[in-house]
Amino acid sequence: MSGHIVPQKTYFTIFALLIGLTGLTTWVASVHIEPPWNTWVALAIAVCKATLVILFFMHVKYSSNLTRIAVVAGFFWLAILLTLTLSDILTRTWIPPSTAWQTTTIESSR
Amino acid sequence: MSEHQATSGVLNPLAHQFDDLEQQHDASYFGMWIFLATEIMFFGGMFAGYTIYRHEYFSAFEAGSRLLDWRFGAANTAVLICSSLTMALAVRAAQTGQRKALITFLLLTIVLGMAFLGIKFTFEWTRDWHEHIVPGINFAPQGETLKHLQDAKVALPHVELFMFFYFAMTGFHALHMIVGIGLLTVLTIMAKQGRFSPQRFNPVEGSGLYWHFVDIVWIFLFPLLYLIGGTH
Numbered sequence: 001m002s003g004h005i006v007p008q009k010t011y012f013t014i015f016a017l018l019i020g021l022t023g024l025t026t027w028v029a030s031v032h033i034e035p036p037w038n039t040w041v042a043l044a045i046a047v048c049k050a051t052l053v054i055l056f057f058m059h060v061k062y063s064s065n066l067t068r069i070a071v072v073a074g075f076f077w078l079a080i081l082l083t084l085t086l087s088d089i090l091t092r093t094w095i096p097p098s099t100a101w102q103t104t105t106i107e108s109s110r
Numbered sequence: 111m112s113e114h115q116a117t118s119g120v121l122n123p124l125a126h127q128f129d130d131l132e133q134q135h136d137a138s139y140f141g142m143w144i145f146l147a148t149e150i151m152f153f154g155g156m157f158a159g160y161t162i163y164r165h166e167y168f169s170a171f172e173a174g175s176r177l178l179d180w181r182f183g184a185a186n187t188a189v190l191i192c193s194s195l196t197m198a199l200a201v202r203a204a205q206t207g208q209r210k211a212l213i214t215f216l217l218l219t220i221v222l223g224m225a226f227l228g229i230k231f232t233f234e235w236t237r238d239w240h241e242h243i244v245p246g247i248n249f250a251p252q253g254e255t256l257k258h259l260q261d262a263k264v265a266l267p268h269v270e271l272f273m274f275f276y277f278a279m280t281g282f283h284a285l286h287m288i289v290g291i292g293l294l295t296v297l298t299i300m301a302k303q304g305r306f307s308p309q310r311f312n313p314v315e316g317s318g319l320y321w322h323f324v325d326i327v328w329i330f331l332f333p334l335l336y337l338i339g340g341t342h
Contacts, residue, residue, distance in 0.1 A: 003135055005206060008199070008202065011198050012195070018191045019188060022188060026337070029333070029337035029340055030340065038338070039338055042337055043333065043334075045333070046332075053322050057318075057325075058318075058319055059315075070140060070143040074143070077150065077151060078151070081158050082154075082157070082158055089162050089165055
């Protein structure tokens with residue numbers, strides 16, 4: 001009834017990992033990685049850190065499946081938001097927009 | 111249910127709408143996650159906006175990122191992770207019924223949260239104001255700052271847009287920290303009154319989830335705002 005009691009040792013291990021990963025992401029930023037890959041590396045480390053916090057500090061590892069659905073749904077929504085946004089932004093240059101309408105406007109105004 | 115109500119004088123840990131303590135605990139934990147899902151959407155919108163303009167004005171965002179001092183960002187990340195540890199230990203103390211430890215860890219979390227805000231307000235935002243890189247109201251980079259931006263060959267309005275994202279995202283994050291500190295203060299008072307027990311510690315756990323969530327937001331803000339321009 002009081003939920004799963006996590007051993008103190010687990011919390012300290014996760015804490016050490018989080019501090020270590022913070023050090024890693026800061027160190028990686030001092031190394032030259034060709035952009036935009038430096039951002040992807042930093043994001044990968046951030047996702048690892050967030051996962052550790054969610055699973056252990058936020059007890060999702062010990063929670064019911066119902067709760068896990070709520071957790072996954074929240075991040076899945078974010079994934080939809082980012083994916084659909086990027087599918088627009090990143091592909092806009094693939095097909096150049098038609099310039100025919102500009103020509104017609106200029107000619108008709110003359 | 112009836113045996114709980116029979117103990118007169120002691121605060122009944124079970125609210126009448128629940129069958130048992132486990133159901134009560136699961137409902138509270140689940141409900142808090144539903145709220146956090148809305149928080150993911152709240153911050154998610156800003157992250158999506160950031161992503162679009164980060165893609166659009168790539169080098170301006172890198173140059174803007176170098177205007178921030180990554181050392182304060184890194185220090186604040188460490189402070190927040192420490193506060194998440196003390197928060198997790200506070201929830202554990204509540205689960206195991208250690209009232210003194212609960213109060214100590216709650217107070218430690220409050221102090222660490224205030225340390226975060228202290229670093230943010232005094233060392234970062236004040237410095238940004240003096241360097242004239244506060245968008246909208248005081249954006250006129252001068253001297254070294256201006257030279258750095260000119261060398262990077264970026265348009266000043268694009269850098270200002272980066273600073274808008276910086277202030278909006280860290281500002282809303284700081285607002286969440288202030289709310290969190292308020293919640294923890296109420297919890298500390300309730301803990302002193304002996305309102306929590308291993309049977310009923312849901313407010314501590316719920317506030318803990320909120321605190322950890324705010325930590326996660328910062329985990330993403332730190333590299334995206336401070337590190338994208340490199341620290342070399």
